Amino acid sequence: MPASKTTACKDGSELLSSKTFKEYERMLEGANFRRIHQSYLINLSCVTAYQRGEGGVVRFMNGAHLDVSRRRKSAFVAIFLG
Numbered sequence: 001m002p003a004s005k006t007t008a009c010k011d012g013s014e015l016l017s018s019k020t021f022k023e024y025e026r027m028l029e030g031a032n033f034r035r036i037h038q039s040y041l042i043n044l045s046c047v048t049a050y051q052r053g054e055g056g057v058v059r060f061m062n063g064a065h066l067d068v069s070r071r072r073k074s075a076f077v078a079i080f081l082g
Helices: 021-027 070-080
Strands: 005-008 014-017 033-037 040-043 047-051 057-060 065-067
Touching: 021 033, 021 040, 033 065, 033 070, 040 065, 047 070
Parallel strands: none
Antiparallel strands: 005 014, 033 040, 047 057, 057 065
């Protein structure tokens, strides 16, 4: 059984889930969600800015920010800035 994951929601609440990120990626295929890090699957419509860097940082409407992994940077930038 996969380890439980905590999921942060737009309204600030958190959910506990036993699904893996891979399962969520499959469920959200075709939607506006992208994996930017081993630990982050984000809704692109909530992203307000991307700050360049080694991997970079995404900023959200609510003021939060998350790191983009170096490995996933080029795919994210192509979609977000493309």
